[in-house]
Amino acid sequence: MNIRSAPRTLAVATTALLALGGVTACSDDGPAGADPQRVDVVAAFYPLQFLAERIGGDAVKVSNLVKPGAEPHDLELNPGQVGQVAEAELVVLLKGFQPALDEAVEQNAKDRAFDVSTVQPLMDAAAGGHDHDHEGGEHAHPGESGKAEEPGHEEGGTKDPHLWLDPTRLATVGDKLAERLGQADPDRAADYTARAGALRAELEKLDAEFTAGLKTCQRREIVVSHTAFGYLTERYKLEQIGITGLSPENEPAPQRLAEVAQEAREHKATTIFFETLVSPKVAETIAAEVGAKTAVLDPLEGLSTGGGDYLSVMRTNLATLRTALNCS
Numbered sequence: 001m002n003i004r005s006a007p008r009t010l011a012v013a014t015t016a017l018l019a020l021g022g023v024t025a026c027s028d029d030g031p032a033g034a035d036p037q038r039v040d041v042v043a044a045f046y047p048l049q050f051l052a053e054r055i056g057g058d059a060v061k062v063s064n065l066v067k068p069g070a071e072p073h074d075l076e077l078n079p080g081q082v083g084q085v086a087e088a089e090l091v092v093l094l095k096g097f098q099p100a101l102d103e104a105v106e107q108n109a110k111d112r113a114f115d116v117s118t119v120q121p122l123m124d125a126a127a128g129g130h131d132h133d134h135e136g137g138e139h140a141h142p143g144e145s146g147k148a149e150e151p152g153h154e155e156g157g158t159k160d161p162h163l164w165l166d167p168t169r170l171a172t173v174g175d176k177l178a179e180r181l182g183q184a185d186p187d188r189a190a191d192y193t194a195r196a197g198a199l200r201a202e203l204e205k206l207d208a209e210f211t212a213g214l215k216t217c218q219r220r221e222i223v224v225s226h227t228a229f230g231y232l233t234e235r236y237k238l239e240q241i242g243i244t245g246l247s248p249e250n251e252p253a254p255q256r257l258a259e260v261a262q263e264a265r266e267h268k269a270t271t272i273f274f275e276t277l278v279s280p281k282v283a284e285t286i287a288a289e290v291g292a293k294t295a296v297l298d299p300l301e302g303l304s305t306g307g308g309d310y311l312s313v314m315r316t317n318l319a320t321l322r323t324a325l326n327c328s
């Protein structure tokens, strides 16, 4: 029985779930979802979908709550998606990233959730991600101050959620996800562990490519549209200058645009980066002002229509960075 197809109100969904309680959700003895052969996994957004599919393989059925091409930060759930969460055998989410999902999980799937933010401590969100004391840079920027200038942090305060942009962190999350899948589906625990190991090898190879590719560059500052790249810049010793803060929706104030343009000039940036899922307008404005180009640096919050997967998009990002930063 497929109770997932028809849109319905929350009240109806709740009633349906109560009626089906013994059949779908809330079963204590192993996988018992709509497809009894496979574990029903709901992923909060693309990189978590990627992990679940790679580690789960044929043994899982993964659905992503964010539609292709949509920006995941401000995910809102329709009643059908709340039902999906309630029915899932495992919900993979990053608490603090999508408050609506946090709430739905709290109410409907508390014991079937895997929160990837618990795997390793999240980094503090640096204001604008650009700290001149950090890498021995001596010059100070009086106007470049802290978080108070960035309104609208609704992501649990000062923690940066974008952990997937460090491939080694993603590998560690993958290992833990394999454990969690193994608890949900003990018969295939060894398969999950093996696939997580294979994925770890691929992610470590990617990490080595980034380390080597960004080792010697003429510049190390990247001007980006929102400060999604803190884990990447931390790992590979770059510095991000974010036009907006942790969420792409924040409308930058004219003063912030002027500061960023000033930074771009000072660090001789040749490229202002924008994202596939967000309008390039602001990046284009700054680029025109300082005489730079624009290019896509993809924070992988979703897959754009260009396709590929986490690994291929990250390799495209690496090539883009090497060009923009004049790496040898």
Ligand SMILES: [Zn+2]
Pocket (backbone or CB within 6 Å): 073, 162, 226, 227, 228, 246, 247, 248, 299, 301
């Ligand atoms: Zn983001």
Ligand SMILES: [Zn+2]
Pocket (backbone or CB within 6 Å): 130, 132, 141, 263, 266, 267
């Ligand atoms: Zn600077």
